[in-house]
Amino acid sequence: MAASIILDDIRLSIYDLTEYPTMKDTENGNTLIPDSLKRFLQKLLDPKNKQSRVVNRRCTAIAHSIISTCRPRSFSSPLLLAIALYIHRNYASRELIDILSSITFADDYKGVQRFENSLIPTCEPSYGLNGFTQFVFDNADFNVATLTGHNTFHAMGGIACVTPYGTVDKSPIKRTAKAPSKELLGTFAQIPIKTYSKPPVPGLQCVTVESLNISDSQILQATAFDLVWMLGYVLNLSSRVPWSGFMKTVVRNVEFHTSRIETLPFINLDPSNPSTIHSALCFAQEQSEKHDLKICPVTFAQPLFQKASEIVAASNDLDRVIVRLGGFHLLMSYLGSIGNIMSGSGLAELWGRVYANGSVVHMLTGHAYSRAVRAHILSLLALISILLEKSDSLNQTDREHLVCVHDNTIHQDVGTANVEEDEIVTQFHQLLSQQLDQAASHSRTGKLWVQYVHQVILMLNFVRAERTGDWKLHLHSVREMIPHFHAAGHLPYAKSARLYLQQMESINKVMPPDEYSLFTDKGYFTIRRAN
Numbered sequence: 001m002a003a004s005i006i007l008d009d010i011r012l013s014i015y016d017l018t019e020y021p022t023m024k025d026t027e028n029g030n031t032l033i034p035d036s037l038k039r040f041l042q043k044l045l046d047p048k049n050k051q052s053r054v055v056n057r058r059c060t061a062i063a064h065s066i067i068s069t070c071r072p073r074s075f076s077s078p079l080l081l082a083i084a085l086y087i088h089r090n091y092a093s094r095e096l097i098d099i100l101s102s103i104t105f106a107d108d109y110k111g112v113q114r115f116e117n118s119l120i121p122t123c124e125p126s127y128g129l130n131g132f133t134q135f136v137f138d139n140a141d142f143n144v145a146t147l148t149g150h151n152t153f154h155a156m157g158g159i160a161c162v163t164p165y166g167t168v169d170k171s172p173i174k175r176t177a178k179a180p181s182k183e184l185l186g187t188f189a190q191i192p193i194k195t196y197s198k199p200p201v202p203g204l205q206c207v208t209v210e211s212l213n214i215s216d217s218q219i220l221q222a223t224a225f226d227l228v229w230m231l232g233y234v235l236n237l238s239s240r241v242p243w244s245g246f247m248k249t250v251v252r253n254v255e256f257h258t259s260r261i262e263t264l265p266f267i268n269l270d271p272s273n274p275s276t277i278h279s280a281l282c283f284a285q286e287q288s289e290k291h292d293l294k295i296c297p298v299t300f301a302q303p304l305f306q307k308a309s310e311i312v313a314a315s316n317d318l319d320r321v322i323v324r325l326g327g328f329h330l331l332m333s334y335l336g337s338i339g340n341i342m343s344g345s346g347l348a349e350l351w352g353r354v355y356a357n358g359s360v361v362h363m364l365t366g367h368a369y370s371r372a373v374r375a376h377i378l379s380l381l382a383l384i385s386i387l388l389e390k391s392d393s394l395n396q397t398d399r400e401h402l403v404c405v406h407d408n409t410i411h412q413d414v415g416t417a418n419v420e421e422d423e424i425v426t427q428f429h430q431l432l433s434q435q436l437d438q439a440a441s442h443s444r445t446g447k448l449w450v451q452y453v454h455q456v457i458l459m460l461n462f463v464r465a466e467r468t469g470d471w472k473l474h475l476h477s478v479r480e481m482i483p484h485f486h487a488a489g490h491l492p493y494a495k496s497a498r499l500y501l502q503q504m505e506s507i508n509k510v511m512p513p514d515e516y517s518l519f520t521d522k523g524y525f526t527i528r529r530a531n
Helices: 002-012 035-045 052-070 078-090 094-102 109-119 182-187 224-234 243-250 274-290 302-314 327-341 347-352 357-365 369-389 399-410 416-420 423-442 444-468 471-488 491-505 513-520
Strands: 132-142 153-163 260-267 296-300 321-325
Touching: 002 035, 002 052, 035 052, 052 078, 078 094, 078 109, 094 109, 132 274, 132 513, 153 274, 224 243, 224 369, 224 399, 224 416, 224 423, 243 399, 243 444, 260 274, 274 296, 274 302, 274 321, 296 302, 302 321, 302 327, 302 491, 321 491, 327 357, 327 369, 327 444, 327 471, 327 491, 347 357, 347 369, 357 369, 369 423, 369 444, 399 423, 423 444, 444 471, 471 491, 471 513
Parallel strands: 132 296, 296 321
Antiparallel strands: 132 153, 153 260
């Protein structure tokens, strides 16, 4: 009797077969299940109702298998289709899909093919009007499995980053029984190649070089939170945490917006070819015009940034494009500049006490990025600790108050304004600056290591600006990096950073006020995968 009632409820349920249902729209597939079947499975699997979360997931999977068995042609399960798609895209095993489909644990292979065919006409990305969209292009290298190993796939790859995540408008996928046309397949997932003809007059000749306000005085640009973080190690407190964890704790209550990453088609040409860069820029602008985006920021690494800036400056059609310099490679070059300036100072031998000698070589060049950042932070703490041990700076301040501020900051018992306006922290900041100035005035060696302290703090400021979306701190950090690029002989980055900084300081003249506010005040120039 109960089985007949459940079967009637399954047959009387109405399912829309014109579109593919999503897990989000169907509440993870729960809204597709009749109430009678759901209650029966819950009582069957968990009569005491002790593991409701686990049982609900199992009930949904079993219920979809039962409904699919009762109505194989008039029911489309997003759960069973997702399982079949996962196997198809990760293992490419039709046999495994057919085995699971025969016991109704996955959709059949024809269902996978039908979904793939239905996906082609609706694969066009859509960017939200209330968010901010920017594009990123870089080299894409894959080692193709060949007998010789020489046929490496080398092309231009790109992504579109939309902030906030929820502003992306994804159109529903229409179910279709027909295979897509040849004309549609010919243009699917392709960026049209647009040949670039070099103009008789270089585009960068029209750029007027303006003066930059780079301060000659070495001022400790550490924030109050940097000083409070250092105190945990200087005073050897048990509550000390690494710099990254400390800053994460400080900004925990600040709302950050994550970005959605849309993968773009490859451009199957050499990325350094001007036609490849020109095709990427034209595609990005066409996408912006199609979705009514007023501005089109496109980010490149330094070698491509220089060529892209030349193409944009020489073109009258790319009026919406703003070329940006990639921050990660910029920071890697800056780390290499520090290693070059500090060569022969004993820094390599110092790191060799902690890291392997083979790793130290790559750390000094900035290629071993994570290890280099960690080693610079450890060196900064060691130098500050030694400097304060030889002076009476800590004795001139209220140590107990500083310890209290440090612990309260970690436990978020004080606000940002309270720490920055604290008189004792400000006094400690001034004393530390005086000690650094005195150490720099004693000898050229002391001046070199004090300069190193400022270089590491500049690195931390740049990382903080990128992670927190502080536009002013970002520009200030890039401005202060330029002299170090020149001193280390990193001239390509010195020139590109100089051009990038000048363009970004005048970006408000070409960017609409509403988008400029999102880009700078809201920190949307930063792309975040997590909040």
